[in-house]
Amino acid sequence: MSNDAILKIKDKEYSLPMIVGSEGETAIDTRKLRNQSGCITYDEGYGNTGSCQSDITFIDGEQGILRYRGYPIDELALKSDFIETTYLIIYGDLPTSEQRAEFARLLSANAHVHSGMIHLLEGYSRDAHPMAILSAMVNSLGCYDPHLATNDHKHDLENFSEASAVAISKVRTIAAVSYRVSKGLPVIYPKEGLSYCDNFLHMMFSEPNQDYVATPEVSHALNLLLLLHADHEQNCSTSTVRMVASSGANLSASTSAGICALWGPKHGGANMAVIKMLESIHAEGDDGSRFVEAAKTGKGGKRLMGFGHRVYKNFDPRAKIIGQACEKLLDSLGIEDPCLDIARHLESVALKDDYFIERKLYPNVDFYSGIVMRAIGIPLNMFTVMFAIGRMPGWIANWKEVASDPKGKIYRPRQIYTGPVKRDYVSIENR
Secondary structure (H helix, E strand, C coil), X not given: CCCCEEEEECCEEEEECEEECCCCCEEECCCCHHHHHCCCCCCHHHCCCCCCCCXXXXXXXXXXXXXXXXXXXXXXXXXXXXXXXXXXXXXXXXXXXXXXXXXXXXXXXXXXXXXXXXXXXXXXXXXXXXXXXXXXXXXXXXXXXXXXXXXXXXXXXXXXXXXXXXXXXXXXXXXXXXXHHHCCCCCCCCCCCCCHHHHHHHHHHXXXXXXXXXXXXXXXXXXHHHHHCCCCCCXXXXXXXXXXXXXXXXXXXXXXXHHHHHHCCCCXXXXXHHHHHHHHHHHCCCCXXXXXXXXXXXXXXXXXXXXXXXXXXXXXXXXXXXXXXXXXXXXXXXXXCHHXXXXXXHHHHHHHCHHHHHCCCCECCHHHHXXXXXXXXXXXXXXXXXXXXXXXXXXXXXXXXXXXXXXXXXXXXXXXXXXXXXXXXCCHHHC
């Protein structure tokens, strides 16, 4: 008995092969359907379309499962750190001690940005959005670094280790420098011997005569935040990176496009929306109770941000991890944040209220990540930049999959045309 799917269009049947993933996921292969039948499939927003086969990340939204290269996210959060997880995502396996040391060396060696890029950064208006600057400067890396300057995937892959280290290391430096310039502060350069996250915090918050030294709790919270965002399957920005890479574009151009996609408020701006919601609730003298009732009834345009997820139909596994870290961080810093009290109340209500339970509206990672960033001192307009720094490993790994496929085709979705039918041109004097 054939395992093919049978599609009947009018009176004719078409046999379509089935693809089965390593976790038992099944897909109907429709790649030859148009040539066979003249029909295409329609799936607005690609919500039920598999655009690729990937070895990087597995998500089971029904069960609340997230794994990088087979490793559960909760194990990595407990036992690993951002840099080791970055290596895992990009290269497929956890590094040996020698591989970890070499990777750290490459990151350290590529932490500085060219002086010409500093001048570019200083030329931006202080009111310029950090994501616009980050996208432009990441794309500009190809102008200053030979490892990122070509649009030849064969050459790019031969220099992949250096190119990926440049992207991961320099993205945090660009982010920190752009923050300093926007505040009219002197640029602080990377410091030898500091970890990835501690170096970022050093470049963000040090003063010329006084280095910022992160507490273990702050360092751990930032590590965890980046690790939890390192990849998340074929989301909007990651699929954008793959789309651009399919044209033959280099790593810096492709990841710059990913940053632009992430900038959108429906994607990377969710944690900002949570903070704004909590601040609005606090400003109205509410503990969240009135807001929840208004959100349930739809009155006043109230919408509960940070709850529910397009993929997860269960509890977002990242939310549990970052929620616990958030509590520990605020305790260690001695911060009494009224917004956290409101967040706790909203979470408690949502987990008990039938309205939210029936709709499976559980807290997602954005619900707590904004509070963590605010406690660390990251300004609101830098939240999406932090997301981009964390997501860089996933973008790089996905770029590599596309670039490494010798039979890879340029991505070219189809459409259903709904415009005017053929009409004749009318000269301007007769219109």
